[in-house]
Amino acid sequence: MLVLVIRTFFLYFSIIFIMRMMGKKQIGQLEPFELVIALMISDLATFPMEDIRIPLLHAIIPIITLLFLQVASSYIELKSEKARKLLTGTPSILIRDGKIDIKELRYQRFNINDLLEELRLKGYFNLSDIQYAILETSGALSILPKTGQSTATKDDLNITITQESLPIPLIMDGIINYKNLKLIEKDETWLKNILKRNKISYASDLFIGILDSKNKFYYQLKEGKGNKK
Structure with a gap:
């Protein structure tokens, strides 16, 4: 039992160190290839914790190899636009000039309910307020509102207002x-x-x-x- 606990502690801190080596972006929003590496590392670390017959080196060596792959991939992305597009893809414009790009929405398998939910989470309840909505490679949605939608509030201008309802x-x-x-x-x-x-x-x-x-x-x-x- 003590051996299992020690092995778990060792793997735990090893994984934390390796994830830190991959950079802060790795901990935040993952790109596709970064997500693959994170999933593979979790699997590699799980087996030695469950089975003490597996030498720790059989997990550590592949994990360190994945670390080098991630660092190498990031370096290649910095140097090559083509590699960056291949490994992480490119942002997709879902709303362009205030109009939903239906083809792109379907290509990204992003239904209208998902889009409306993401807009609400960003604080925009009306499609008519949006100039551009861009689906980033990390899966986050970036919003550019139409001019005049993010300036002074009605309260700032002392205008009498009526409470708006949900769309x-x-x-x-x-x-x-x-x-x-x-x-x-x-x-x-x-x-x-x-x-x-x-x-x-x-x-x-x-x-x-x-x-x-x-x-x-x-x-x-x-x-x-x-x-x-």
Whole structure:
């Protein structure tokens, strides 16, 4: 039992040292190849802790080899743009000039609910407030709001304001959300009138339709159906 405890202590501090050697970025947001290395290190460290018959060197040597691979990969990335694209990929623009890039969204397997959630976590509740949204190689979402959305607040200007409500998705990928319609105490006839005022024939033509926090109807047509109003 004592041998098992000593081996665990040794591996624990060895892994901490190696992770520190990989840099602070390794501890924060992992790039794809860094995640692979972290998973492999965890597996290599687990087996010697579970089975004392396995010599510690059988874990330490592969782990140190992975450390050198990570350091070498990082160095190559610094020197080569092609290697950087191959190992970590490139950022993807999900919203460009205020319009969702539907093709890129589907290519990244990033559904509209995920996008709206990430925007809310960043403090943006309306798609109409976003100029650019970029999915970084680490998986984080970077937001560039439209000019005027991140300046002085209404409180700073002593303007009387009305509390805004949460945006309500009404149409997603051409499908009407009747539950949300009921939530705002509206019916399909009301929604059809909204579509008619925006010169939209069918709900199925929309990629997304949202009643935003300002009680305005924001929408984007599907590809080939025209441009967002």
